[in-house]
Amino acid sequence: MFTIDLTLKYMSMPLSVQRKEAEGAEATYQEIITAMRSKEPQLLELSCDRQTEKKIAVFSDRISAVMISEKSSTASSGRSPGFFSMAEEEVVKGEG
Template identity: 50%
Template sequence: MFTIELTLKHTPMPLSVQKKEPSEAQALFGSITESLRNSNGHLIEITCDQQPHKRISVLGSEIAAVQIFEKSGTATASGRPPGFFSLSSDQ
């Protein structure tokens, strides 16, 4: 299962969808990055393979970042996707 995660401008919580096939995930990732390159305000509609009734519509101009990663069988303790971390000060 591949997860495509969108980070929106001025929004701390990302949006994500899952795709079963790597080719579908790469195609979606490519279309979103192309939208970022063009800085267009077109509406992007995304569907999720894991939750068939989940649909996301977002303006391409509001996307700040996109990442793709494969969901492996080994989950992290925090449940967060790879590539993100937080620092905490324990006193």
């Protein structure tokens, strides 16, 4: 399962949708990036593969970041995926 997280301007919590396949996650990521690069704001409507009733709509000019992460069944750290948690793990490993 792949999660696409959208960080919006002036909002501390990301919005997330999930895709079952890597290809679907990459296509959604590219759709969002293309909309972000557009000079005109676009309304993006996204749905979730895991919770099919979950839908979000957001204007592209409100998105400040987008990230894809893969949910691993072996992840036991309890941390959410992202750049911050990856950097934190590297510091901890470097100390020990």
